[in-house]
Amino acid sequence: AKTATCGALRDFNEKEPAPEPGRRDVVLDGRGRPACAIETISIAIQRFDEVDEAFALAEGEGPYDAWRSGHIDYFDRNGGYAPDMLLVCERFRVVEVFKREAD
Numbered sequence: 831a832k833t834a835t836c837g838a839l840r841d842f843n844e845k846e847p848a849p850e851p852g853r854r855d856v857v858l859d860g861r862g863r864p865a866c867a868i869e870t871i872s873i874a875i876q877r878f879d880e881v882d883e884a885f886a887l888a889e890g891e892g893p894y895d896a897w898r899s900g901h902i903d904y905f906d907r908n909g910g911y912a913p914d915m916l917l918v919c920e921r922f923r924v925v926e927v928f929k930r931e932a933d
Contacts, residue, residue, distance in 0.1 A: 833923065834888035838905060839875060839916040848918050849873060854925065863930065868922040878905075879913040888921065 842848040849855070849870045859865040878901070886897035905911035 832888070832890035834885055834890075834919065834921045836881070836885075836889070836901075836917045836919045838909060839918050840909060842918060849920050849922075864928050866924050866928060867926040869925050871921045871923055873921075874919045875916055876919055877914050878911070878917055881917065881919065885919055885921075 839848070851870050851872055853870045855868055855870075856864045857866050857868055883894040886894045889897060891897050891900060902911050905915065
């Protein structure tokens, strides 16, 4: 259900480059195991206060108000929040889901 994600532009650097269209990444589960592979479809750099409801819903983290408050709390804990902070807004598609043996 999740087809988008975002991060603070300030957190990307040479060690952790911002995603770009066509790039493929492995997504890890809560235990650090490969869960799936995704391909970046598009990237938009935009202010936090300009992220619309459609993007927030594509992140799959609940209604728009919950997305906003959850992200404000997250950014506050991780370097600071400001309404005009720049975000890297990524849309992606799942290209492969990895099967695991039962735990």
